[in-house]
């Protein structure tokens with residue numbers, strides 16, 4: 134069996150370091166908002182090249198808190214995509230704002246910058262691009278549009294730890310970058326976690342308050358906040374894993390290279406990356422109209438796969454009230470029928486990648 138993702142293989146390599154960190158935290162007597170969280174914020178900010186980092190309880194919360202810190206709420210509109218995790222759109226709704234969903238680019242499956250301006254109206258406050266699969270969105274074009282219209286950019290970097298554009302880490306282009314540490318992510322906790330980066334110390338301070346009931350130093354709520362704290366155990370684990378992140382990213386790059394080579398003759402579309410950008414290869418997503426056949430073959434060959442994501446957000450029952458009919462985002466809808474994520478995690482062995490390639494080639498051979 135070749136799994137689509139397996140955290141245990143990576144964990145075994147760092148088990149000693151993680152267990153030492155756990156013992157340290159448990160013995161410290163401080164489990165919430167303590168030195169591990171503060172150190173992790175400093176270390177992640179340094180890694181991403183941001184001035185400030187604010188750790189929160191999840192990637193979803195990171196987006197909610199970022200939007201709230203920018204004063205975005207009821208009556209406001211936020212431009213984003215439907216081809217993403219439900220969390221992106223859910224977070225916009227959670228602050229009471231209305232998501233304006235833009236179709237994705239046919240090749241990159243990321244927000245199509247050419248379609249953004251048509252969605253900007255008097256209530257638009259922000260653009261929320263998603264660096265989906267670890268591939269950077271067209272952040273320069275998005276930034277230029279935002280500047281022209283006086284909008285904030287909040288980057289959804291949940292899948293993009295390690296993705297860079299011209300050497301600069303995603304999340305540092307807009308006002309706030311939002312990360313998730315869900316266990317499958319490039320930097321994953323052993324539980325939930327999230328974080329916001331920003332260069333703006335006032336925004337950082339507001340986010341710190343919002344994650345802890347809006348408290349000031351005397352624990353008097355100055356803002357209506359919530360409980361969204363990253364606990365010390367997850368922070369300590371993430372500090373260990375951050376030290377190994379670049380090694381994991383280079384393994385992902387190697388695996389992606391092996392897939393690109395091994396599948397170059399297969400009858401499917403392969404992911405690409407613009408020159409001057411670093412794809413973080415969170416997921417390796419191929420596209421084929423013969424997906425059912427490919428799935429059948431992978432299943433028979435005991436190879437795991439994923440579909441990210443099978444139903445675009447605007448077609449999910451919970452979001453029908455947004456009023457997008459089938460056909461309203463044609464590229465998004467078409468892509469949802471043909472995407473398939475192949476196994477991708479740093480410890481995937483070269484012979485496993487070869488076996489996946491062989492299975493894919495076999496499945497699509499007679500087309």
Ligand SMILES: Cc1ncc(COP(=O)(O)O)c(C=O)c1O
Pocket residue numbers: 191192193194217218220221263265289291292313314315325326327
């Ligand atoms: C693109 C995207 N945005 C946001 C999130 C939300 O992160 P979390 O699951 O940590 O709340 C995720 C992860 O699930 C994601 O993939």
